Amino acid sequence: MRGGKWYKSLVFGLVMVFVLGTVFSAHADPMDGYFDDLDDIKDRIGEMKEDRNKNKSELEKLRDQLEDINLEVYHAEKELAKLEENITHLEDEIAMQEKLIAEFETSIAETEERLVIQTEYLEQRLCAMYKNGTVSYLEVLFSASSFSDFLSRFGFLRMLIESDTELVAEIEETKASLEADKALLDEELNKQVQRHEELDAARATVKEDKVALKRKAARCTELESAVEAELKRLNKGINSLEEDMKQVEKEIKRLLELERVQAGNPPSFFTWPVPGFDRVPYNITSEFGWRLHPIKKVWKLHTGIDIAKYNRHGQGIKGKPIVAAASGTVDLVRSYDGGGYGIYVLISHGGGFQTLYAHMRYTTVKVGQVVQMGDKIGVVGTTGSSTGNHLHFEVRVMAEKKDPLKFEYK
Numbered sequence: 001m002r003g004g005k006w007y008k009s010l011v012f013g014l015v016m017v018f019v020l021g022t023v024f025s026a027h028a029d030p031m032d033g034y035f036d037d038l039d040d041i042k043d044r045i046g047e048m049k050e051d052r053n054k055n056k057s058e059l060e061k062l063r064d065q066l067e068d069i070n071l072e073v074y075h076a077e078k079e080l081a082k083l084e085e086n087i088t089h090l091e092d093e094i095a096m097q098e099k100l101i102a103e104f105e106t107s108i109a110e111t112e113e114r115l116v117i118q119t120e121y122l123e124q125r126l127c128a129m130y131k132n133g134t135v136s137y138l139e140v141l142f143s144a145s146s147f148s149d150f151l152s153r154f155g156f157l158r159m160l161i162e163s164d165t166e167l168v169a170e171i172e173e174t175k176a177s178l179e180a181d182k183a184l185l186d187e188e189l190n191k192q193v194q195r196h197e198e199l200d201a202a203r204a205t206v207k208e209d210k211v212a213l214k215r216k217a218a219r220c221t222e223l224e225s226a227v228e229a230e231l232k233r234l235n236k237g238i239n240s241l242e243e244d245m246k247q248v249e250k251e252i253k254r255l256l257e258l259e260r261v262q263a264g265n266p267p268s269f270f271t272w273p274v275p276g277f278d279r280v281p282y283n284i285t286s287e288f289g290w291r292l293h294p295i296k297k298v299w300k301l302h303t304g305i306d307i308a309k310y311n312r313h314g315q316g317i318k319g320k321p322i323v324a325a326a327s328g329t330v331d332l333v334r335s336y337d338g339g340g341y342g343i344y345v346l347i348s349h350g351g352g353f354q355t356l357y358a359h360m361r362y363t364t365v366k367v368g369q370v371v372q373m374g375d376k377i378g379v380v381g382t383t384g385s386s387t388g389n390h391l392h393f394e395v396r397v398m399a400e401k402k403d404p405l406k407f408e409y410k
Contacts, residue, residue: 037248038245038248038249038252041241041244041245041248042245044241045238045241045242045245048234048237048238048241049238051234052231052234052235052238055227055230055231055234056231058227059224059227059228059231062220062223062224062227063224065220066217066220066221066224069213069216069217069220070217072213073210073213073214073217076206076209076210076213077210079206080203080206080207080210083199083202083203083206084203086199087196087199087200087203090192090195090196090199091196093192094189094192094193094196097185097188097189097192098189100185101182101185101186101189104178104181104182104185105182107178108178108181108182111174111178112178258352260348261331261348261350261352261353261354262350262351262352262398263350264349264350264351265350265351266349266350266351266352266353266397267325267326267327267328267349267350267351267353267373268408269326269407269408269409269410270325270326270355270373270395270404270407270408270409270410271323271324271325271326271373271374271409271410272325272409273307273322273323273324273325273355273357273391273393274307274317274320274321274322274323274380274391275320275321275323275374276320277307277308277309277317277320278409283307283308283309284305284306284307284405285306285307285308285390286302286305286306287302287305287403287405288302288303288304288305288402288403288404288405289301289302289403290302294387295385295387303394303401304356304358304392304393304394304395304401304404305392305393305403305404305405306390306391306392306393307390307391307393308388308389308390308391317380317389317390317391318361318380318381318382318389319361319379319380319381319389320379320380321376321378321379321380322357322360322376322377322378322379322380322391323373323374323375323376323377324347324355324371324372324373324374324375324377325347325355325373325393325395326347326349326353326355326373327349327370327371327372327373328347328348328349328350328353328354328355328370328371329347329348329368329369329370329371330345330346330347330365330366330367330368330369330370330371330377331346331347331348331354331367332344332345332346332367333345333346333363333365333366333367335362335363337383337384338384339384339385340384340385341356341358341359341384341385341392342358342359342360342381342382342383342384342385342386343358343359343360343361343362343363343378343381343383343384344356344357344358344359344360344384344392345357345360345363345365345377345378347371347377352397352398352399353395353396353397354395354396354397354399355393355394355395355396356392356393356394356396357377357378357391357392357393358384358391358392358393358394359380359381359382359383359384359386359389359390359391359392360378360379360380360381360383360391361378361379361380361381361382361383361389362378362379362381363377363378364376364377364378364379365377365378395407
């Protein structure tokens with residue numbers, strides 16, 4: 001018999017362990033999954049942020065590089081403009097030089113023509129002198145009719161001889177000068193042409209450099225656009241993951257809150273939230289259920305009961321103490337007037353049970369505070385959407401709003 005009892009106890013214990021383990025594992029698995037998802041999302045966000053930092057660094061390098069290239073292009077364009085200006089100036093100089101050479105060639109041609117005439121004249125005179133002999137001069141002199149005629153003839157001959165000598169010297173000097181000028185102009189022209197060729201070569205080089213730089217800048221811009229697109233993609237992905245993380249954290253918070261609310265045993269009964277005004281139903285001015293809203297004038301579900309003294313205006317109940325209907329922890333305190341509930345308090349009692357107290361004049365508790373059944377938590381008022389002093393009292397089970405009059409009060 002003892003063995004049978006022991007066996008039954010063992011079986012019962014194993015069954016309970018199995019059942020509790022199943023319950024706890026069923027509850028823990030979703031949480032574990034959410035925490036795993038959260039860790040995974042955080043890891044992915046970390047990786048994407050690391051990639052984003054790398055891309056930002058790469059983008060900064062590309063922008064610096066592009067700035068340097070654009071500066072080089074600017075200098076190349078400036079150098080090219082300077083070369084173009086120099087080439088234009090040099091071409092003007094070459095054109096002027098060619099014009100001068102043309103003028104000199106014309107002058108040389110005219111001078112050479114005069115030289116030919118002068119040379120022919122001189123040659124004729126020399127030839128005549130050679131044929132007649134040097135005595136011609138003496139004949140000219142001695143054939144004078146008088147001494148004055150002799151002097152005249154002598155002066156004329158001297159002038160003639162000097163003229164011939166000067167003519168020869170002038171011819172030689174003119175020839176030498178013309179040849180020197182022509183050689184100088186040719187040399188200068190050659191220099192200008194050589195300089196022009198050098199500038200043309202430099203211009204071609206700068207143009208090639210400019211084209212190469214522009215190609216490099218275009219590639220750099222293309223890479224910059226690609227990196228920016230990748231950054232946008234990463235930012236979008238990070239934002240999406242962060243939003244997912246918020247949702248997961250929100251769900252974890254909700255589950256933890258649900259776990260906290262569900263923790264402990266549910267209350268077996270309540271105490272009336274406004275002591276002295278518990279003559280049910282005489283103090284209930286509005287019950288749980290559908291009704292015509294007193295302010296909005298539309299049909300709407302009334303999610304609790306309104307407690308007042310004999311009438312809906314709450315005459316006589318103003319400023320009366322409101323107490324916790326059961327022991328629990330204060331979850332929420334709205335300490336300022338605003339919204340439909342006005343100033344209100346929400347308390348969790350365990351087992352998924354919560355009670356809400358609305359339209360208070362003021363509260364006397366704070367969030368997280370543990371209260372015992374019957375502890376004062378505030379006073380009756382008419383804050384929020386209210387037509388008079390009263391307490392709007394709600395009972396929630398697993399977040400579902402229930403009729404407060406369906407529960408037991410002591």
